[in-house]
Amino acid sequence: MADGQSNTTERFLPQTGLQHLIDLLTTDGYEVIGPQLDQGAIVYDTLTSVDDLPRGWTDRQEAGTYRLEQRNDDALFGYVVGPHSWKQYLFPPLTTISTADRTDAGWEFQTPSEPPPRRAFLGVRACELAAMKVQDRVFMGGVYVDPAYQRRREAAFIVAVNCTLAAPTCFCSSMGTGPQCTQGFDLVLTETDAGFLIESGSDRGAELLEQLPTREASESERDLGKAARQQAVDQMQRSLDTAGIRDLLLTNMEHPQWEEVGKRCLSCTNCTMVCPTCFCSSVTEVADLTGDHVERQRVWDSCFNIDFSYMNGGVVRNDVRSRYRQWLTHKLASWHDQFESSGCVGCGRCITWCPVGIDLTAEVAVIRGSGSATNEMHTDVAMQGET
Amino acid sequence: MLKFASCDGCQLSLLDCEDELLAIAGAVDIAYFLEATSSVRPGPYDVALVEGSITTPHDLERVRQIRKQAGFLVTIGACATAGGIQSLKNWADHEEFMRCVYAQPEFISTLSTSTPIAAHVPVDFELRGCPISRHQLVEVLAALIAGRKPRTPTHSVCLDCKRRGTVCVEVAQGIPCLGPITQAGCEAICPAYNRGCFGCYGPAAQANCDSLVDHYQQQAVGTERLVPLLRNFNAAAPEFQAASNRVAGGDAS
Structure with missing residues (x-):
């Protein structure tokens, strides 16, 4: 190496x-x-x-x-x-x-x-x-x-x-x-x-x-x-403002932007597959028809796959909003807690290879731009819900 | 192995299991399989593999009888699980079709729609695809023999494209592809041969058809291309049906 x-x-x-x-x-x-x-x-x-x-x-x-x-x-x-x-x-x-x-x-x-x-x-x-x-x-x-x-x-x-x-x-x-x-x-x-x-x-x-x-x-x-x-x-034209990004994302878990991006996201897994750092996999035992020979196989998997969050009795992240939020907050925020670095290297593959062109830098910018107004926006949403 | 309106291709998938065929024949007692033998035995059956969609009044009666005879009913293929390509008649006047095709249409007894088995009787497991994957068929049989749940993925075709190293035909070439909203199972074969996905395995779990359709419309993919793409082997799958109706601006009859 x-x-x-x-x-x-x-x-x-x-x-x-x-x-x-x-x-x-x-x-x-x-x-x-x-x-x-x-x-x-x-x-x-x-x-x-x-x-x-x-x-x-x-x-x-x-x-x-x-x-x-x-x-x-x-x-x-x-x-x-x-x-x-x-x-x-x-x-x-x-x-x-x-x-x-x-x-x-x-x-x-x-x-x-x-x-x-x-x-x-x-x-x-x-x-x-x-x-x-x-x-x-x-x-x-x-x-x-x-x-x-x-x-x-x-x-x-x-x-x-x-x-x-x-x-x-x-x-x-x-x-x-x-x-x-x-x-x-x-x-x-x-x-x-x-x-x-x-x-x-x-x-x-x-x-x-x-x-x-x-x-x-x-x-x-x-x-x-x-x-x-x-x-x-x-x-270089694009940038991601990383200042305080961990806390920014983790204190905005109910930001309305997650819902908004969830409407566009196909949950197709392409971003995670092309990402050079995404490392999720599933391990399954694959038996032949007789059950006498079994292989334990590890395959690439993705947090955008509904089955990936299946635990005994049900699916944990059962809508696109929560799966996108899981991916972005892990990649840019909780990755720091887990591995002491960001999970993003700025290669831009997830932007290019998203079939509908979702851009994580733009999503973060929206959350940052209205970060201080989150509570206010929540109030608006709540009021709309009441009327 | 029982059949309704279909091409028999899914039944033949069992005979395609060349490597596993002897093991299958040794593990199960095949009682009714006309594609393989004309020797048949009456039910009840532990497992009924049902191919095809319901298109005639007689089918309606027969599927109820089969349900009564079957311990575990598995539908195989796009016809049995979503109505198949013949469900295009759901958008058309079937009597006009009969007049065009048959010299004496009065001898034909048919319904105005093609519908999946699950629209008429409870189904225990659905195996997707046009045709089904023989690997998935073996998996279902192995699971039933072992008494476990069959493992068939519900994720998109995209995941399998990426696992096999196929470059996205939509992003790199602008070819409209249903991969992001279609369930895997085909091993992502079409994009590997430079074709967009035709949606043979029907909608993936929680398929976001609206977003993909909006995107293609923004890319100037016309209605004349999008509607036939969505109205294919799984035209009557609820998610694809709603999407194609939205694009066409009309409703299914």
Whole structure:
């Protein structure tokens, strides 16, 4: 796992050097996962060549809309973030946790213990590094460590790539998670027209860097990199005001805005599925018809699924209003109590991939804007109810 | 396995259970299954799997008899649980249909509507889909054999799209898709092949049809596209019916 902050000075890697990096990782036994075009989007999948990367493509994103567009250059990383996140590799959508077989001597239990896939993630953004850190606290912080996550996480080699643009849905600046990668990577790249600036952030990153055809970066090359990174900062339009957000939300649990957003929310689970930090799952025992072979399976689940809050005798969150409120207050408020950080990294995926374009930053702004008037509004509602 | 107005596709799902078929045949005693054998035995039956919708006066009589014979009645498929594609006649003049199709319509005895089994007799469990999922059918049979509650999800198709890594066709391509308001069970197959969801499994639990319809109308998806999308295999499911009527600006007859 990448652990350090950037600890070497930037070096220059010519464009042709990127294939060297992919080849070195492959030779080292890594399956390289990176961005590529598929299904009308830039997604993450296995790659072997720089030609697999989305050369010359970018993504145009708004609330509820995502479109691929051609750039007027040959940038390989000239996009922001897509519908996939690295979560799908570290915390897979379906995992068999254990199996049980009925034998003459009774039940025989087994825990699958195959070695973790050795994967290199190419093109990890700053917000995604922050998301991994959030999930590390969920799965590995504290007393109970998730061994499947831990094995996958520790095996992963991380090549981060700094954002050089921001989508209108991005708000990482206000969450303090980007757009520049500062920690949590083995290597970090900044793409410029001339080539890449590259730095290591760990010992094994430094070892790999030494084998790459780099040279010392000139001052003008470093300035190009700095300008490219600054462009992402300058393009950032959205923000989430996080000042006192925990108390703001937790003292507004009966705010009328929850009802209002509940009318628009489809409770379809898309926001939680694309969120790189959402970690909810369900565990079920799946038996074959004879009942002699049982698999305990863990699947991605969501607080927007009605069945997810089913407890003996009934459903706890039985309307859309309460499910949306649960998601937002957990993500932005009670997450602080549970994991000592926000659950949001400002990647904007939940805004883009909501089919009806619900924007959490706008919902919070409404609650904040009328925060002091909450009681007054309640009085209005009550009065309307009486008349 | 009993049948009303339907295409037999759901019954065939049982025969599609190739890997599990021998295990099923070993675990249960199949007494009546015309798609598999013409040898039938009279009831009563522990479990009746009922396919199809009620469209004739004779159906009405027969479904009551079946209910009396069945310990546990499971409806299978969109026809039996929501009236099926043939429920489109609920919006039309069925006598006109008969005149168009049959040379001597006076020999035809049919109701003006296609309705689900549960509109006429109590149903113990409903299995959705057009056709049903054979995995869910095996799950229901396994649950009944084991004496537990069948596990079939009520969440949206979207959850399954995301689990299998499918990119949202609505957000990325602007294809109208019923996935957000449709119950899972199909393994989200259509979006994986670049098509919007047709709603084969009927409305998801607490489906927010109004919000999705409003959104599509704002995206300039016309009535001529939205109404047929909602009036499909589950046209007469109450949530879809209300939504399509709202879009069309009319009422079901």
